[in-house]
Amino acid sequence: MQIILEPLHYEFFRHGLIAAILVGALCGLIGVHVVLRGMSYVGHGLSHAAFGGAVIGFVLNFNFYIGAGVMGLFAALLINQLTTNKKIKSDAAIGIVTTAIFALGVAVISQQRNLNRSLESALFGNILGITNTDLLIIGLVTAITMSIMFLSYRSLLFATFDQETAQIFGLKTEALQLLFAVLLTLSVIVAMNIVGVTMIAAALIMPAMTARMMTDRFSLMQLYSIVIGIVIGAGGMYLSYFFNVASGATIVLFGAVIFCLSVMIRHIRERITLQENLHRHGNLIHSHPINNKNHNHTDEIKNESK
Amino acid sequence: MNPAIQLIDVTTSYENNVVFTRLSLQIEVGQFVGIVGPTGCGKTTLLKTILGAQKVFCGQVLLNGQPVDRTHNKKIGYIPQLESVDWSFPVTVEDVIMMGLYTGKRLLPWQSREERERVEDLAGKLGIYNCLRQHIAHTSGGQRQRAFLARALISNPTLLVLDEPTAGVDIKTQHEVLHLLGDINSQGMTIILTTHDLNAVASHLPWVICFNNGIVAEGKPRDIFTNAILTETYGSDIIIIKHGGYHLIANSTPLKFKHTT
Numbered sequence: 001m002q003i004i005l006e007p008l009h010y011e012f013f014r015h016g017l018i019a020a021i022l023v024g025a026l027c028g029l030i031g032v033h034v035v036l037r038g039m040s041y042v043g044h045g046l047s048h049a050a051f052g053g054a055v056i057g058f059v060l061n062f063n064f065y066i067g068a069g070v071m072g073l074f075a076a077l078l079i080n081q082l083t084t085n086k087k088i089k090s091d092a093a094i095g096i097v098t099t100a101i102f103a104l105g106v107a108v109i110s111q112q113r114n115l116n117r118s119l120e121s122a123l124f125g126n127i128l129g130i131t132n133t134d135l136l137i138i139g140l141v142t143a144i145t146m147s148i149m150f151l152s153y154r155s156l157l158f159a160t161f162d163q164e165t166a167q168i169f170g171l172k173t174e175a176l177q178l179l180f181a182v183l184l185t186l187s188v189i190v191a192m193n194i195v196g197v198t199m200i201a202a203a204l205i206m207p208a209m210t211a212r213m214m215t216d217r218f219s220l221m222q223l224y225s226i227v228i229g230i231v232i233g234a235g236g237m238y239l240s241y242f243f244n245v246a247s248g249a250t251i252v253l254f255g256a257v258i259f260c261l262s263v264m265i266r267h268i269r270e271r272i273t274l275q276e277n278l279h280r281h282g283n284l285i286h287s288h289p290i291n292n293k294n295h296n297h298t299d300e301i302k303n304e305s306k
Numbered sequence: 307m308n309p310a311i312q313l314i315d316v317t318t319s320y321e322n323n324v325v326f327t328r329l330s331l332q333i334e335v336g337q338f339v340g341i342v343g344p345t346g347c348g349k350t351t352l353l354k355t356i357l358g359a360q361k362v363f364c365g366q367v368l369l370n371g372q373p374v375d376r377t378h379n380k381k382i383g384y385i386p387q388l389e390s391v392d393w394s395f396p397v398t399v400e401d402v403i404m405m406g407l408y409t410g411k412r413l414l415p416w417q418s419r420e421e422r423e424r425v426e427d428l429a430g431k432l433g434i435y436n437c438l439r440q441h442i443a444h445t446s447g448g449q450r451q452r453a454f455l456a457r458a459l460i461s462n463p464t465l466l467v468l469d470e471p472t473a474g475v476d477i478k479t480q481h482e483v484l485h486l487l488g489d490i491n492s493q494g495m496t497i498i499l500t501t502h503d504l505n506a507v508a509s510h511l512p513w514v515i516c517f518n519n520g521i522v523a524e525g526k527p528r529d530i531f532t533n534a535i536l537t538e539t540y541g542s543d544i545i546i547i548k549h550g551g552y553h554l555i556a557n558s559t560p561l562k563f564k565h566t567t
Contacts, residue, residue, distance in 0.1 A: 036395060087321075153415035154408040161395055161405065168357050168384045169461075170409045216441040218396045219415065 007241045016127040016247060019138055020233030023194045024207070024251075026142045028229025029149060030187045031208035032222050033180060036160050041091055042079075044201035045098030046188045049075035051197045052105030059108055065137060068189045075101055076181040084174075125196030125248025127237070138190045145183045156180065157218055194233075195248040206255035207232060213262035232258060309371070310335045310465055310496040311356055316365030318355050325351045326520050328365070333498060335370075335464075338491040340507040341500045343517035344540050349500040350387075352517065353467055356498065357382055370464065383458030385468040388450060393443040399453045400425060400438040406460035428456050432486070447475040451483050459490070466490065468499040472506055484510040504531070504555040527553060 007013040034043060050072035057067015075097050082093040130138075149156065158166040159173045167173040188200055195203045211224035236251030243250070278287040313331040317324065325348040333339055341349050354360035355367055358374035367374045369381065383406075403425045404417060412418065417425070429435045432452045437445050442453065451471060458466060471487070472480045484506060491497050501507055507514055508527045516522040516530060516539040523530045523539075531553045536544040547554040 150415065151413045154405075154412070157397075157401075158405045158408045161397060161402075162386065162391065164359070165384055165386050166405075166408075168354075168359050168382070169406070212396060216396050217398060218401060221396050 007238065012128045013241060015130040015135060017234060017237050018135060019127060019130045019194055020237045020251065021230050022138050022142045023191045024229035024233025025226045026145060026187050027191055027203045028207035028225040029146060029222060030184055031204040032211065032225050033156060033160055034184065034204050035208040035212065039090065040201065040205050042094055042184065043188055043204040045094040046072055046075060046185055047192055047197040047200040048102035049098040050189050050192060052101035055105035055108050059112060065189065068192065071101055072185040072189050073182060076185045080178060080181050125194055125199065127194050127247040130193065134193060141186045141190045145187060148179070148183060152176065195251055199248055199252045202252045202255060206259050210259045210262040213266045228258065308335045309333065312368040313355065314366045316355060316367060317363045318351060318360050319363065320351050329520060331521065333496065335496055336494055337513055338488065338497045338511060339513045339515060340511040341498065341515045341517050342504060342507055347518040349517055350469055353469055353498070353500060357384055357467060381464045383461070383463035383466045385454045385458050385471060387469045387473060388454065389474050398439055398441055399434060399445060402442060402453045403429060403456040403460055406457040424460060428460055432456050448479040448482050451475065451479065464496065466495055466497045470500050470502065472501050472503045480506055508553040508555065531555065
């Protein structure tokens with residue numbers, strides 16, 4: 001217990017822990033849709049675009065969140081627009097738009113020849129420098145995103161599973177896609193201070209993929225992913241404190257370990273299920289749930305004995 | 307009879323290529339219609355035009371006498387090509403069926419008691435009650451087709467549209483699916499489907515449209531499945547064999563091998 005309580009005496013750790021938990025939950029939830037839509041690269045791209053925007057904002061004396069937010073949203077909307085006609089695939093659009101905006105930021109930095117602290121934080125993550133304002137913004141974005149995704153659960157599930165049919169059934173899929181792009185951009189921007197531009201894709205994907213290893217149900221996958229995101233965020237923070245390693249990197253490494261464990265557990269579970277269900281009738285060896293009422297053993301034994 | 311669907315002088319395109327021009331078509335309420343034609347002839351574009359999901363350059367598409375738009379789509383049940391479905395997606399059969407109710411006003415994610423009863427009732431009628439909790443990837447071809455059929459039927463549509471429901475399934479499942487559709491049609495539902503399987507159409511469907519960027523012919527299979535019409539539709543010689551009251555369709559030019567045993 002002392003191990004858990006001791007770091008909490010420090011304000012910087014308390015702030016960092018709250019931020020990591022909030023961002024863990026946020027990335028866990030939104031990451032499920034990112035993974036299932038096959039957009040794993042988008043978080044990585046949007047964070048680069050947001051960083052480019054933050055640099056431009058810095059030069060123009062804007063707040064970090066304004067520069068990053070405006071450019072991140074611009075990138076998300078442009079990618080959305082470019083991919084509408086299906087001639088440009090999303091991975092190509094992400095690669096072109098976000099790298100171009102990132103390059104613009106790098107070009108501006110090379111002229112300025114200095115990085116301020118908030119830009120360094122965005123690039124590599126600086127969870128220990130989280131201020132009260134940062135916490136407020138992270139909290140607001142988390143609350144808004146979670147509320148909207150809760151109320152849009154049904155539409156988002158249908159549109160993620162089968163966009164074309166969802167549209168034919170009467171859902172406003174284009175508006176949903178736009179809404180999702182905005183929420184994703186906001187999530188990426190607030191997560192940048194925690195894990196940094198370079199590792200944000202992992203923060204989005206790991207909880208969702210770990211949850212996918214644990215369940216075949218969408219609703220449970222969302223729930224598990226949120227919980228796993230929180231565990232990875234909080235666990236990574238404590239490990240970072242005790243081993244004195246950069247917090248963003250520790251969170252991502254801890255997430256990778258949890259993901260590997262989940263893959264191993266799934267593999268073992270599948271082997272056990274196979275063993276439990278594997279049975280034979282004479283020379284016929286097969287596997288299926290034993291309590292499957294539809295399974296007619298008699299016919300198979302007859303066929304096998306012929 | 308009342309027309310369920312009317313296309314009046316409709317012209318449409320796909321990726322800047324005109325698919326069909328000035329197409330007129332009428333399908334009556336309660337009809338069971340199969341659309342056949344070669345790959346890329348515009349069958350799916352025709353279905354999407356009927357569904358209101360395709361941009362129409364000129365002409366009119368009417369569903370029960372009213373212009374088709376998204377507000378009418380709740381009256382249409384649609385089943386896409388199952389080959390386009392991501393079977394690794396984490397949903398159960400029950401989740402898939404529930405999606406048919408996701409266009410309603412309810413905002414809460416979980417299902418109401420009434421919704422659950424509707425899903426269970428329909429699943430029971432379609433013979434998939436026992437696999438409601440199974441992941442879709444763990445079901446057979448027939449069960450998958452029935453799950454998507456249930457999703458299309460759960461909102462009580464007046465028209466059912468299916469894009470190649472017999473693709474990628476074995477003959478037994480194909481037979482089951484077409485008989486199930488026949489049963490649904492006999493209760494008054496208008497059904498339109500596309501398929502590549504001419505033999506299945508010849509033996510199961512009462513009305514067929516031969517399509518190739520326009521209507522080549524339409525009528526009962528026994529009347530329009532002629533060598534001339536099918537050759538015009540497919541641009542390839544096709545043999546029709548009449549056997550026991552059935553039409554069997556075969557490719558007329560088998561490969562000839564030098565070395566045969």
